[in-house]
Amino acid sequence: MTHPEIADAGIDAGTVLRVVADATGAAAAADGPDARLRALLAGMRALGFGRAVLEVRDGAMERTLLVAEGFEDEAAVRALPETLVAGRVWRRWLRLLERRRAQVGLGAGYWLDLRDPWARDEFGAAFGGAAAAGVYVLAARGADGVCHATVLLEGATGAPPAEPVVQGIALLASHLAHECVRTDLAALAAQRAERLQRLYDAGGALTRSLDAQEVVRELARQVARLVPHDGLVVAHPDLERGIVRTAIRQIQGIQRPRADQPLGAGPIGEVARTGVTVRVDDYDAARSPLAAADDLVGDGGPARSVLAVPMRVGTQLVGVLAVHAAAPRAFGPEHEELLRTLAAQAGTAIANARLFAESEAERRQSEALVAVARAVGASLRLGEVLRLVLRHTVGLLHTEGACIALKRDGWLHVVAGVGCVELLAGVHLPIEGSLLGRAMEEGAPLVLNEVSRHAQSVAALESVAPIQKTVVVPLRTAHGVIGAIAVVNRAADFGAEDARVLERLAEQVAVAIVNARLFEEAEASTREWQVSFDAIAAGMAVLDEDGRIVRCNARAAELLGAASPWALYGASLDARLAGRDETGRLGHAMVAPVVRDGEDDEELPADGTAPSASALVRAALRQGAPARALLRAADGAAGERGPLTPDVPGRVFDLVAAPHPGGGAVVTFDDVTGQLALAERYRSVVETTGDAIVISDRDGRITFANPAALALFGRGEALLGAHASELVRADDAEEVVQRSALGREGQPQRYEVVVVRPDGAERVVQVSNAPLREVGATSGVVASLRDVTEERRAQEDVLASEARYSRLVESASDAIFTIDSLGRLTSVNRAMELATGHPRATLIGQHCSAVADPRDREAVVAIVEATLRGERVRRELRYRDRQGRARVASVITSPVVEHGVVDGALGVVRDVTGERRLAEQLLQREKLAAMGQLVSGVAHELNNPLAGVLAFSELLLAEPALDAASGPEARELRELTDTIHREARRAARIVGKLLAFARQHPPQRAATDLNRVVLDALDLRRYALRAQQVDIVLELDYELPATLADGPQLQQVFLNLITNAEHALVRHAGERRLTVRTRRDEQRLFVVVADSGPGLTPEDRQRIFEPFFTTKPVGEGTGLGLAVSSGIVREHGGRLSVDVAPGGGAAFTVELPCVEPPDDAFVVGAESAASQGSIG
Structure with a gap:
């Protein structure tokens, strides 16, 4: 169905673009490639076409996906795959269309008017035979030019589509090609992922087995799955x-x-x-x-x-x-x-x-070789070993026989054979010309699978052992080739692997042969050794790890009281050398240190359980070298039982223990009782004496030193062989040489030298030497040395102690003195001289009371008497210093006792004048603190009535009747009321300043107006000054800048200076004037407080700022005010000084740096002093 906006040929480009946008949007929102392709195909139909067919194609132009739109009958859509042409037809179609592009080409596709006979013949079946007026053919190609899909669009009329429609179809065709490419890529990725997974599974299957044939079978299975x-x-x-x-x-x-x-x-x-x-x-x-x-x-x-x-x-x-x-x-x-x-x-x-x-094969071979090695180690008989090895060889290599031949006198002697070559045992073969000899000469394995080619080498053996195949390997040892081993005949051919296995077996055979030969040689050597062993003059025993005898010679049996050596086998050498009591305590003791290589080594313990023969053996095993010791056995036979005590004589055995290569030890011993008896006697004397004894030869080198000498010189065994002159201080070396020479000439010497030890320590010794005579001739010098270092050191310590005592007494800060039984001074230290001002020569010989204050001399006499009675006395007394001033001292006296009798006393004097003054000043400060609390309380109490006075005076001043009244009485009443109010305010300010001064202020610096601080301090003493008729003169510089300072601390300084001036003026009979002046000089601020009083002497001006110094009478001053004030000014970076005021009196100047405060600092006392009025 066409788009509603495309009804005629007048379609515009905007409409086409909207259709394309709708179609691409629908495709983008669609789920899955089929839905996206269907949305794009629907967009093409919407541009004015009827039925539409989309076929996605692979590289061979074969259809992989079919999408149809615009078919009213679903059955017709299902029948399309059977009615549409195959891929090869489409390849031809596209070639024909491209050749006729000039006639039928339209945009990216081709328009075919099916009324044309050629077009009807070629493309009439494009929609499965259904009738169509025209068709638009489109090949959707990718960027690489490959056709990914073909599209057939049925024209609504016989007229070709308009230009905007053709452009829209081209846009949708590019999207269509892109979608096909993306679909192909996704399919390719999925295909490759599946292939990778199959490869992964195949790799896992191939690695499941370690059987090569099973791996091959699994490979065939995986290839069948994938290819x-x-x-x-x-x-x-x-x-x-x-x-x-x-x-x-x-x-x-x-x-x-x-x-x-x-x-x-x-x-x-x-x-x-x-x-x-x-x-x-x-x-x-x-x-x-x-x-x-x-x-x-x-x-x-x-x-x-x-x-x-x-x-x-x-x-x-x-x-x-x-x-x-x-x-x-x-x-x-x-x-x-x-x-x-x-x-x-x-x-x-x-x-x-x-x-x-x-x-696996290597493992099986290794196991077999281990079995051969184990079998070889089980016997040392050559015949048994060789037959055992050959049986294992035949079994390992699956051969019919094996033999071993050893080289002897230029021939090969077949010493063993098994299997088919067993009869060769005992045959002698020439080295040259035989297969065994050839392997020996070449030094390499010989592998022959066709021995018949070498008939000459085996011709002599044909009748005894027919050989078809063989492997021959030479037997090598560290000393060369000793023979050969051969295996013969098996079904399979021999290879290099068989030769390698036989080589490893040959190594075992060679070792077995060498070991067997060594065993035979050892047997012969053992017999020879046994004869020599029994012929040794000293006793010898071989011990196992437990110290038991496993072999000994005849002399050992004789020394240990046994009938024969066999009677000692298994016995403990300890038990045979000395008896044991019921507790198992050994009955012998060490009488000489263990020695190694002729030099003393570590000394074994001798606590009753060791040392013993076993202890000596342990020492030798630990050292890995022979150890030597002397052991003493009880009287009687060596094996006699019974405890051993020091007073029981016994036989002494000289023992030497050495590690045995096979474990345990070899011990040789002999009876040396007679030789050691005399040496023991002299040794005891030399070793037990406390003096060092050394013997030197004629060259002056030490050949013997007893333990005391070793300890004295501190060199251990290195002392032996050293020259005597090398052991003393350099300046004593010549004397030692000379004295030793005189001793060798027969002149005994006695002298003293300093011995230098290796660590640098020096010892003073007295030396006595004499010539050493042996066989009538002088062979050296024997010297006895006694260490007198401690005696000399004690003498020096006494002298040093006395000197140290004198230095301590002289450097003591307290005065120390001694008196005799009459109370006269016998010694004084430097501190005593400084305290009294009298030299030592003047003090000694005087009675100790002469330095005391006359008021306390009787007390001094009483103290002396009590001390001489044996009492320890502590008192405080007065004495006179060098200026004659009375000072207080704490005196401690103790009696001096010699030989039980008090014949004097020791006294220690400490000046406590300053401590007493501090205590008085502390009391005064406590009084002032109490006064401050009292002033604070009074000020608080005054605030209440002052508040009432101020309130009522303000009410009176505000009374209208008072303002309306006239006449002298009214004016006088108003003036009196104003005076009351003004004075009450003044009293309130004074009370506030008293409270502020009495309040504790934490140290804090802020912007400070010095004029204000000075006026506040002056207000606190103004009444007292007026009461004492003191005139106050103010010369303040009101242009002074604010400075960064601690106002309360500076107020304390100024108040102290004003108070001191007040006290000076009260005692002055002349003019009483107090002048306070402020000024600025560049970056310094000055505050001067001057009085017209009596002033200060030059001496007082030098000490006026010292703590506790005061010019006031006793009880009126602490001497700390000016010292504290000076410290406060110094903390501000300033200076407090005193000078003579003009016209007499004292002038104190406070000099402070002008420190600019921060911009946001609050100025303490910023209220102008000028606004407060002057004080006069």
Whole structure:
């Protein structure tokens, strides 16, 4: 049905565009490719056409999808697939239309008037034979020019469509082609995804088995699923041997085995040689050389298509996978890609299966070799070993026989044989000319599968052992080739793998032969050793790991009291050397240290359980070298039982223990009781003496040192061999040389030297030496050395202690003195001189009360008397300093006792004047604090009545009657009321300032008006100043800038200066004037407080700012006001100074830096001082 707006040929372009837009919109909203194609086809019909047929086509122009619109009968639509022409007809149609484009071409398509005979003949059946007046034929082509769909549109009339309609159809045709391309791509993606999944499944199936044949069968199954074919071959070409072994061959799914074939020039041979895929689309012997040399199809029936791909792992060819089909061009690029992928997966799986099979074979061979090695180790008899090895060899290689020949005197002696060559045992073969000899000479395996070709080498053995196949391997040892082993005859040919296995067996055989020969030699050596062992003069025993005797000689049996060596086997050497009591305690003790290589090593413990023979053995095993010791056994036979005590004599054995290579130890021992008795006596004396004893030879080198000497010199065994002059201080070396020379000449010497130890420590020793005579001649010098370092050090310590005591006393800050029994000073320290102002020479000899204040001298005498009675006294007394001023001191005295009698006293004096003053000042500060609290309370109490006075005076001043009254009485009343109000306000300000001053302010700097701070401080003392008739003169610079400062702290400074001036003026009989002046000098601000009082002396001006210094009478001042004020000013970066005021008196100047405050700082005391009026 046509679009309602397209009713005639006068259609306009806008209408067409709207139709195209509606159709493309409907297609975009449609679900699925069929619906989108139907929407586009409906849009074409809407441009003025009747029935419409859309056929989507593949590359061969065959229909893949049919869409029809405009057919009223549904049965006609269902019949269309049978009535429409085939793809090959459409290919011809499109060629015809293109050739006649000049006549029928219209836009992107072709208009055919079916009234034309040619058009009716060719396209009359376009709508399935239904009648039509005209048809518009359109081929929807993509960007590549390929036709993706054909469209037939039935014209409503015989006239062709208008130009706008043709353009609209062209637009819809491009959308139609795009949709077909997208549909094809989606189908291709789905197809490839399915193919990848099948390949994935095939890869998993191929890797499930480690059996190579099973992998090949699974490969055939997977190829049948993915690549249609009529026949399949999996072959394993052998390029070296030139043959092809067929692993599997299937024709129409049925296996058709094939024997090994020569490697020809067919497809399989071509792939094997080149490693390149071979695809033949027309497998005809007349046209293809590969088909002419066929090695694939054979009797598999006629084949027109062949595809063969290599199966590789890396660069190694595993096999060839090939398929063939009866139809030509049955395999395309897609099939080739699938087959290559499957071949690659199968190649890896087959390679893994082969590796697994090889590892399994290697494992079985290793197990067999282990069994051979175990069997070889079970016996050391050569004949037994060789027969056992040959039986295992025959079983492992599945042969009929095996033999072993050993080289002896230029011949090969067959020492053992089994199976078919058993009769060869005992035969002597020449090395040259025999197969066994040939393998020995070449030193490499000999593999022969046709021995008949070497008839000369085996001719002599034909009658004894017929040999057809053999493998011969030389027997190698570290000393060269000793023989050969051979296996003979089996059904299968021998290969390199068999030779390799036989080589590994030959290694075991060679070891077994060497071991057996060594065993035979060891037996002979053992017999010789036994004779020598029994002939040793000393006792010798071989011990196992538990210390038990496993072998000993005759001398050992004699020393241990046994009838024969066999009687000691299994016995403990400890138990035989010394008896045990019921507790198991060993009955012997070590009497000499273990020695190694002739030098002392570590000394074993001797606590009753060790050392013992077993302890000596452990020491030797631990060192890995021989250890030597002396053991003492109880009296009687060596094996006598019973405990051993120090007072019981016994025999001494000299033992040497050495590790045995086979485990355990070898111990040699002998009775040395007689030789050691004398040496023990002298050794005890030398080693137990506390003095060091050394012996030096004629060259002055030490040859012996007892333990005390080793400890003295601190050099251990390094002391032996050292020259005596090397052991002392350098300035003593010459004296040692001279004294030693005199000693060797027979003159005993006695002198003292300083010994220097390796760590640098020095020891003072007294030396006594004498000549050492041996066999009537002097062989050296024996010296006895006594360490006197501690004695000398004690003497020095006493002197140092006395000096240290004197320094401590002299450097003490407290005065220290001693007195005799009469109270006279016998010693004083420097602090005593400084405190009293008298030199030491003046003080000593005076009575101690002479330095005390006259008021306390009787108390001093009482303290001395109490101390001399043995009491310890502590008192506070007064004394006079160098200026004659009285000061308070704390005195502690203690009695000095010598030989139980008090013959003097020791005193310690500490000046506590400052501490007393601090206590008084603290009391005064507490009083001032209480006064401040009182002032604060009074100020609060005054605020209430002042508030009433101010309120009522304001009411009176505001009374209208008072304003209306006239006359002198009224004016006087008003003046009095105004005076009351003004004075009440003044009193309120004073109370507020008292409260502000008494309040605790945290330190805080802000913009401060110094004039205001000065006036506030002055207001606090104004009444007192007026009461004392003091005139106040203000000279304030009202142009002073604000400065950054702590106002309350500065107010405290100014109040202190004003108060001090007030106190000075009260005691002054002359003019009483207080002047307060402020000024600025560049960046410095000055506040001067001056009085007309008596002033200060130069000495007082120097000390006026010292803490606790005051010029006021006792009880009126603390001496801290000016010191604190000076500190506050210094904290502000300023300075407080004092000078003589003009006309007399004192002038205190506060100098402060002018610090510009921040812009937003609030100015403390900013109210102008001028507005407050002057104070006079």
